[in-house]
Amino acid sequence: MSSTTDHGNYQQRVAQVREHLELSQDKMARQLGLSLRAYANYERGERAIPVELLRSLYEQFAVDPVWLLTGDGNMIFDRDVRYRLDQKTLDNVLMAVERIEQRLPVPLDAKKKARLVGLLYEQCQLLGDSADDILKDSRIGRLTRTFR
Template sequence: MSSTTDHEDSHQRVAQVREHFGLSQDKMARQLGLSLRAYANYERGERAIPIELLRGLYEQFSVDPVWLLSGDGNMILDRDVRYRLDQKTLDGVLVSVERIEQRLEAPLDAKKKARLIGLLYEQCQLLRESAEQILKDSRIGRLTR
């Protein structure tokens, strides 16, 4: 179950990113390929932040997805870190986490989701396997059910 504070804070961080770059809601929405209404709903906390928004903010503005969800770390990834991340692996992890959430009764709270993304990405890098392969491990399967 998500905590109200995490939920509200992550939406405030979406607005903080936009303000950091000096963009209007309309310009930010267009840069992310969203309608103004959808984007505004994310900032107001009326809609949960989807994986696509995390990915778009990361790709367009180098926003750290873990920071956006949890507030831990820095808003903008250091350029060296950004270019060391494996986009294909990160995309696979984000898709896998989304699938896990779809099986849950309630969405993960922002901090747990951020930790899961970070841990799964790290395991993919260490084991040189895809997120789907790692999630097929019966021990992990039991944890994510």
């Protein structure tokens, strides 16, 4: 979508996103993990839009939260901007994966290794933690057991 100067209701922009994606209210609600009633209340302006909904719209559909709230800019982010790699984080994740592989009886095949790199990188980006901090998390221990 192109730039707009419409500073109207942000609830109307939630409906615009759904229409742009050609989804019914029910399907949009399910994709966002909401009940139909809760989602419809957001579109009608009967409920304030929580940060979690902004995050879900961004993560699942690349909707610009600033556009959603103000009407300024573009509805959908350029995917290149959203997925630009942070080289330092990627390097740390790769070193962490090497340490994980050293604990395994057999090295990971390329597909599993790529999947693990992707999962760890995403966690670093979402949580703002370093790869080492994330590896200390007990969930990672469970995750790495699935790669054995």
